[in-house]
Amino acid sequence: MKRKQKKEKVLTDWHRSQVEHIKQLYLEPEFGHNVFEIITAIRYDPELSSNTIFDEDEDEFLASLTTYNTQETSGNTVDNDQIQWSDLINSSNSESFMSSGLNETTQSTEIDAYIESNYVVVDAIEESNFFLYNEHWNRLQFSMEYFNWNFVIPRELLLGKLKEAMSSYDLTTPYKIRVSVNNTGRVDVVPTPTTRRTNLFDGFDFHSEPTDSDMWKVYINREPILVSPFTSFKTTKRDQYNKAREASLDNSLPMGSPQEVLLYNSAGQVTEGSITNVAFLRKKTEENGEICERWVTPPLSSGCLCGVVRHALLCKNLIEEDVVPLKEVEIGEEVLLFNAIMGVVRGIIVQRKEKS
Numbered sequence: 001m002k003r004k005q006k007k008e009k010v011l012t013d014w015h016r017s018q019v020e021h022i023k024q025l026y027l028e029p030e031f032g033h034n035v036f037e038i039i040t041a042i043r044y045d046p047e048l049s050s051n052t053i054f055d056e057d058e059d060e061f062l063a064s065l066t067t068y069n070t071q072e073t074s075g076n077t078v079d080n081d082q083i084q085w086s087d088l089i090n091s092s093n094s095e096s097f098m099s100s101g102l103n104e105t106t107q108s109t110e111i112d113a114y115i116e117s118n119y120v121v122v123d124a125i126e127e128s129n130f131f132l133y134n135e136h137w138n139r140l141q142f143s144m145e146y147f148n149w150n151f152v153i154p155r156e157l158l159l160g161k162l163k164e165a166m167s168s169y170d171l172t173t174p175y176k177i178r179v180s181v182n183n184t185g186r187v188d189v190v191p192t193p194t195t196r197r198t199n200l201f202d203g204f205d206f207h208s209e210p211t212d213s214d215m216w217k218v219y220i221n222r223e224p225i226l227v228s229p230f231t232s233f234k235t236t237k238r239d240q241y242n243k244a245r246e247a248s249l250d251n252s253l254p255m256g257s258p259q260e261v262l263l264y265n266s267a268g269q270v271t272e273g274s275i276t277n278v279a280f281l282r283k284k285t286e287e288n289g290e291i292c293e294r295w296v297t298p299p300l301s302s303g304c305l306c307g308v309v310r311h312a313l314l315c316k317n318l319i320e321e322d323v324v325p326l327k328e329v330e331i332g333e334e335v336l337l338f339n340a341i342m343g344v345v346r347g348i349i350v351q352r353k354e355k356s
Contacts, residue, residue, distance in 0.1 A: 043131040135308035200343025216347035227303030272304040
């Protein structure tokens with residue numbers, strides 16, 4: 001018995017040493033020095049109300065996309081079988097993010113006063129001008145909670161900073177607004193002009209064919225990526241993405257040509273694009289036995305980013321999650337690409353040119 005206990009202790013000590021080795025080798029360099037920021041990119045669009053191909057009113061459409069938990073946000077709730085932001089974190093840590101920082105009283109008094117005294121009020125800018133604003137704000141909260149940053153950014157505070165940042169710009173032009181948050185709570189907001197889009201969802205419009213200049217060329221990455229929290233959450237740790245773009249994109253094309261890199265994990269499963277989430281048209285069997293075609297996006301378990309447009313399309317039942325094996329991806333196949341700046345566009349898988 002003593003020999004068995006001694007053997008078990010040796011194994012336990014060995015396991016502990018291996019865990020410590022892995023922690024020092026992989027986790028501490030990534031998390032221990034706090035050398036990254038959490039980021040999100042928000043589209044400001046003065047014509048956002050016309051940017052939908054759906055029949056319903058834009059406000060109603062967006063409201064149906066922006067519910068995240070069991071609380072009601074805009075008079076709408078999401079069915080329990082739809083994807084929730086709270087699924088991204090362990091249930092033991094899923095208490096309200098507001099409980100870790102400011103309470104309701106603080107928000108309604110001190111925060112309002114702070115915003116009023118520190119930010120330029122721009123009457124011409126509405127919350128609806130920031131595409132999927134609630135999606136972005138909620139993802140920021142859950143990202144900070146995941147990385148154990150013990151503070152919150154009040155919704156009104158972030159909105160105030162966005163409006164302040166836009167107050168000195170031409171409000172008739174769309175912008176990409178890069179929001180970055182560090183572990184001390186500092187929030188930086190940087191707008192840059194972006195492409196005007198008459199319909200942020202025209203990737204779903206199959207009544208008209210995109211021109212060659214509108215169709216994105218999608219190259220398959222040369223090697224798998226290492227899945228980590230930095231592929232699931234949007235941060236400044238983008239070395240893998242930058243490396244994939246440098247290795248796979250066609251530099252002979254004119255500057256600004258629409259092109260993307262398709263990424264996959266070590267299990268041979270598609271994850272996402274380097275700057276987009278993706279969806280593939282696949283045959284699915286319905287409960288009644290009928291076979292239909294559905295747009296399928298890789299699940300979060302693949303290591304893909306929890307993109308805000310991805311989440312919105314899932315809640316709208318326009319796409320669904322399923323594993324997409326890389327071996328099933330074919331040259332010439334059309335795909336959907338989507339992110340919070342360009343919305344939904346169409347792409348085509350093309351043969352990668354080998355670089356000299």
